[in-house]
Amino acid sequence: MKFYYFHLMPYPMDHAEPSSWVTLSNRHYDPAVGHTLYNQYLDQLEYAEQLGWDGLCVNEHHQNCYGTMPSPNVMAAMLVRRTRRAKIAILGNGLPLRENPLRLAEEIAMLDVASGGRVISGFVRGISAEYFSTAVNPTHSRERFYEAAELILKAWTEEGPFPFDGRFYRYPYVNPWPRPLQKPHPPVWCPSQGSNETVEWAAKRRFPYLMVFTPITRIAQIYGEYREACERHGYTASRYQLTVNLPIVVAENDAKADEMARAHAMWIYHVGLRMAPPFWRPPGYLTEPSLRRVLDNPPKMPTELSFEDLEAGGYIICGSPATVRDKLRIFSDELRAGIVCSGMNGGSHEKTLEMMQLFAEEVMPHFRDDAHVDETAGIGR
Amino acid sequence: MAETDLARRTLTVRGTPIEMVTAGRGAPLLFLHGAGAAGRWLPFHERLAERFLVHLPCHPGHGGSPTAEWIEHISDLAFHYLDLLDELGLDRVHLVGASFGGWIAAEMATMASPRLTSLTLIDPVGIKVEGWIYPFLFGMDIPELVATVFHDPAAAMALMPRDQSVDTMIELARERTAIARVSWNPSLYNPLLRRRLGRIRARTLLCWGEHDRLAPLTCAKTWQTEIPGATLRVFSKSGHVPHLEEPDAVADAISEFCAHKDSR
Numbered sequence: 194m195k196f197y198y199f200h201l202m203p204y205p206m207d208h209a210e211p212s213s214w215v216t217l218s219n220r221h222y223d224p225a226v227g228h229t230l231y232n233q234y235l236d237q238l239e240y241a242e243q244l245g246w247d248g249l250c251v252n253e254h255h256q257n258c259y260g261t262m263p264s265p266n267v268m269a270a271m272l273v274r275r276t277r278r279a280k281i282a283i284l285g286n287g288l289p290l291r292e293n294p295l296r297l298a299e300e301i302a303m304l305d306v307a308s309g310g311r312v313i314s315g316f317v318r319g320i321s322a323e324y325f326s327t328a329v330n331p332t333h334s335r336e337r338f339y340e341a342a343e344l345i346l347k348a349w350t351e352e353g354p355f356p357f358d359g360r361f362y363r364y365p366y367v368n369p370w371p372r373p374l375q376k377p378h379p380p381v382w383c384p385s386q387g388s389n390e391t392v393e394w395a396a397k398r399r400f401p402y403l404m405v406f407t408p409i410t411r412i413a414q415i416y417g418e419y420r421e422a423c424e425r426h427g428y429t430a431s432r433y434q435l436t437v438n439l440p441i442v443v444a445e446n447d448a449k450a451d452e453m454a455r456a457h458a459m460w461i462y463h464v465g466l467r468m469a470p471p472f473w474r475p476p477g478y479l480t481e482p483s484l485r486r487v488l489d490n491p492p493k494m495p496t497e498l499s500f501e502d503l504e505a506g507g508y509i510i511c512g513s514p515a516t517v518r519d520k521l522r523i524f525s526d527e528l529r530a531g532i533v534c535s536g537m538n539g540g541s542h543e544k545t546l547e548m549m550q551l552f553a554e555e556v557m558p559h560f561r562d563d564a565h566v567d568e569t570a571g572i573g574r
Numbered sequence: 575m576a577e578t579d580l581a582r583r584t585l586t587v588r589g590t591p592i593e594m595v596t597a598g599r600g601a602p603l604l605f606l607h608g609a610g611a612a613g614r615w616l617p618f619h620e621r622l623a624e625r626f627l628v629h630l631p632c633h634p635g636h637g638g639s640p641t642a643e644w645i646e647h648i649s650d651l652a653f654h655y656l657d658l659l660d661e662l663g664l665d666r667v668h669l670v671g672a673s674f675g676g677w678i679a680a681e682m683a684t685m686a687s688p689r690l691t692s693l694t695l696i697d698p699v700g701i702k703v704e705g706w707i708y709p710f711l712f713g714m715d716i717p718e719l720v721a722t723v724f725h726d727p728a729a730a731m732a733l734m735p736r737d738q739s740v741d742t743m744i745e746l747a748r749e750r751t752a753i754a755r756v757s758w759n760p761s762l763y764n765p766l767l768r769r770r771l772g773r774i775r776a777r778t779l780l781c782w783g784e785h786d787r788l789a790p791l792t793c794a795k796t797w798q799t800e801i802p803g804a805t806l807r808v809f810s811k812s813g814h815v816p817h818l819e820e821p822d823a824v825a826d827a828i829s830e831f832c833a834h835k836d837s838r
Contacts, residue, residue, distance in 0.1 A: 215713070325713055330758040332751055471713050476750035476758075484747055488740045 194525045194560040195568045197248035197282060198241035198549075199438055199534040201260040202234045202268070203465055212469035214257040214322040227261065233542040235268070239275050240546060244553035247568065248280035250438075250534050252384075253287050253319065255326040259465035266300045273308040280569065281308060284384045284403060284438075284534070285315020288345075289337035290327045295364060297341070298348040302373040310374040313569065315382045315403070316342050318391075322472040332477030335390065337361050342381075349378035380573025382436070387415040388483050396422035396430070401573050403436040403534065406461075406495075409507025409523070412437060416528055432531030433568040437524055441535040442511040443552050453548075454511045455500050457538045462503065466495035510535075514555030525560060532568060580615055584638065588657045593638030594631040598623025601691065601832070603668040605630050606655065606675030608815070609711075609753050610733045613637030618817040621825035625832075626668060631658060633675075635752025637745075648700070648756045648764050652681035659689060668832050669776075672696040672817055673788075674753060674762075681767060683774045690776035692832050695797065696824065697786050697814050699757075701768040703796045708762040709788060712754060725785040725813030732818055771800035778804040779831045781824050783812030805831065 204227065210217050238249045251268040254260035262268055265283045272281050281304065286297055305312040318338045324331040340359045344367070347357065353368030373379050383395040384403040392415060395402050402419050404412045416435050423430040440458050444450035479487065493502065503509045510520045524530045537552070539545040581596045595615055603626035605619065612632040622628050633651065634642035645651060655678060659667060668691050671679030676698025683693050699708060709722055720730045735742050757763075778801045782794040791808065798804050807827050812819040 325710075328759045328761075330754065332755045332758065469713075470715055474747070475712060476747065476754035481744060481748065485740065485744060488743055 194521070194530070194563065195247040195433070195532040196245075196557055196560075197250050197280070197436075197532060197534040198238060198246045199250040199252075199284070199536045200234055200238055201252065201254075201461070201465075201536060202231070202262045203461070204230065204258040204261050205460060205464075206258055207464065208258075211467070212472060213259055213464055213467045214469075215325045215472050216469065217256075217258060219256075221258070222261075230261075235271055235275070237542070237545060237549065238272055241549060242276045242279040244549055245557060246279060246553070248282050248313065248532075248534075249276065250282040250284050252284045252315070253290075253317070255290075255323050257322070257465075259461070266297075266304065269304050269312070270307075273304055273311075276311075278311075280311050280313055282313035282382065282534075283315050284313075284382060285317040287317050287319030287323055287327075288341035289334045290319045290323055290329050291341065294341035294344055294362060295348060295367060295369065298345040299369045299371075301345075301379060302349065302369060302371050305373040305375055305379050306371045310379075312373075312375070312379045313382055313573070314379045315384050316345075316400075317384050318478075321475050321478050322468055324475045324478065325472055330477075331475035333361065334478055335480070339394070346378060346381075349373050375574075377574055380569045382573060384438070387411060387418075388479070389418070390480065390483070392419050393422055395419070397426050399423075399428070399434070399573065401434040401436055401532075403438055405438045406508060407437075409528075412507070412530075413528055416530070431572055432529050433572050435528070435530045436532040436534060437528070437530045438534040439507075440509045441517060441533075441537055441552065442509065443514055443517045443537075443548055443556065445513065445551070447512045447516055450512045450516070451500075453539060453544075454504075454509065457540045458509055458511070459500055459503075460538075462495040462498050462508075514551065517552070517556050518559050521556065521560065531563075582638075585661060587654060587661050590634060590642045590644075590654060591640060592631050592634060592658075594629060596627065596629050598626050598628045600624075600626040601668060602627045602629065602662075602664050603670060603832075604655065604659070604664075606669075606671035606678050607633070607636075608673030608675050609749070611672070611818075612639075612749060614733070616732060616818065616821065618821035618825050621822055622670075622828065625829045629662070629667075631655075633678075633752060635755075636749045641748060641752060645752070645755065648677060648681055648767075649685075651678045651756065652685060655682055656686055656689070665689070666691045668692045668694070668828075670694040670696070670828060671698065673699060673814060674757070676700070677762075677764075677767075680771065680774075681764070683776055683778070684767065684770040687773065687775040692779065693774065693776040694779045694781060694828050694831065696781045696817050697783055697789055697794075698780075698797065699762040699789050700764060701771070701793075701796065701800070702760075702763050702765060703793045706790065706792060710761055711788075712750070712758065722787050723814045724819065725783060725811065726819055729815065729819045768796075768800060771797070772802065774801050777831070777834065779828065780804050780806045781816055781827060782806060782808050783814055783816040783819065784808050784810045785812065786814045788814040 251265040253265045301314045354366040357364045382401045385391045442454040537548045539548040632639040676695040677700030809816040817824045
């Protein structure tokens with residue numbers, strides 16, 4: 194199994210506001226604290242490469258304390274020059290949020306060329322709240338996503354200049370310099386929470402599917418749907434097309450790990466993902482069939498999840514190295530996921546580095562049958 | 575008038591199916607509803623129906639009218655209702671629109687004033703007014719929304735969803751989607767409309783709630799300046815929806831305005 198270190202770059206804080214997104218005033222953001230945090234977070238990502246992680250992940254979110262990376266490409270650029278081996282996975286860029294997605298094709302190509310072909314390019318729609326923060330019309334989200342993806346892939350693979358005349362994006366000359374180094378283009382991943390439409394779209398194009406912060410039963414169901422869709426499109430999914438993203442908390446024994454998880458990992462759900470109801474479901478963001486599925490069987494809001502819910506539901510992995518190994522076996526052997534993306538939080542920079550080291554020494558080596566395989570060879574394109 | 579007296583029917587307007595209620599007697603009057611009021615026959619309509627033959631269609635994607643994917647811009651809705659006049663064989667009508675419906679009505683008037691016997695706009699949105707930014711309704715929860723739209727919160731009861739079933743929630747989401755499609759950004763206005771208001775030749779009545787917090791009286795003054803000869807009536811016990819908050823007074827003001835010899 195391959196291990197990717199995933200960073201949200203949160204701004205950890207407590208507050209009593211109804212939403213950590215869109216309306217949480219940025220007066221709470223202290224740039225001096227932010228300076229320290231950014232540098233610690235980048236140190237953690239660089240350390241992950243030294244410890245043997247296969248990939249480093251960044252992602253895009255706007256106007257919140259959950260993840261302070263409005264431009265993941267900026268963070269990826271910093272990592273490109275400070276690392277040598279690890280893949281740099283941008284999970285992802287919010288395609289429909291861009292007014293000029295050709296600029297994305299250019300930025301990713303720059304990163305790919307500068308990094309010597311280590312970039313993985315996640316394509317996402319952006320979560321509901323981003324449509325309030327960027328003012329992009331959520332009723333256009335899906336169509337803009339498909340159209341921007343088509344534009345970017347063409348810009349990477351077809352010789353320019355050529356015109357592109359879409360419904361949302363129009364260019365008389367598509368001819369980006371540089372072109373990406375990886376051929377035919379950097380691997381494309383689809384991080385998602387399992388809408389039928391995205392599963393189908395990704396499977397058809399052989400783009401790996403990444404489940405983010407989802408209970409394990411739902412992961413199993415969506416993986417099943419994805420594998421089935423791949424068969425329908427005439428091929429069998431590689432294990433490296435199935436990726437999961439979940440927080441891991443490891444400590445010298447189960448009790449200590451529990452204690453750390455309760456103190457630090459819960460913040461993501463109880464504060465980071467706290468969102469005022471209007472921001473959950475902007476109009477037209479979900480298709481009617483998808484909305485009906487959600488309303489027929491409403492999931493618990495992140496703020497309603499207890500630590501026990503997260504543990505039992507497989508939202509997080511927590512325990513001693515032996516316990517974490519056992520739980521990871523479920524992902525590697527039963528769900529047959531090829532890549533695990535995980536962030537860690539020890540409560541302080543130093544404790545986080547210690548936790549990373551413990552994981553790299555006591556857990557990772559037990560999952561290295563595929564150490565010599567390049568997980569991106571022929572995948573995602 | 576009991577619900578049974580209302581003629582509720584579906585018809586197809588240049589390929590677009592819609593549901594419409596028609597009731598009353600007198601000169602034809604087309605009423606264009608605002609957000610959240612689709613298909614609701616209210617005391618205000620009851621009063622108007624004493625003097626007019628009231629046509630109350632549901633916008634596509636609202637109430638009993640299915641979503642029309644081709645509608646991408648507010649002018650698409652305006653053309654849709656001009657098509658409806660053709661479908662109904664109405665040469666001229668009294669046109670009344672409230673809020674979002676008022677925006678559509680104003681767009682229609684800039685395109686085809688000669689088809690309008692009169693034009694009444696009740697707290698319309700749709701134009702950019704210096705110094706004013708419409709509050710972003712999509713970001714509000716229900717209590718905030720009620721406080722923004724109604725002067726008297728009790729009047730909001732008239733627009734309560736009929737239940738909390740999944741079907742009702744889907745229907746509300748469909749309506750919000752149809753509105754967002756044409757009004758998310760720019761939020762609740764068409765940058766091109768304001769200059770075009772000068773083309774309106776129909777006699778125009780502006781009805782405005784004195785306590786409107788969505789489109790306050792300062793907006794009314796701009797509409798009055800831009801539409802040649804427009805009359806402004808202010809309703810002192812109303813917010814954004816005077817036809818819900820003072821239904822008889824607003825209906826009577828419209829009847830009185832339309833009784834003018836130039837409007838017949």
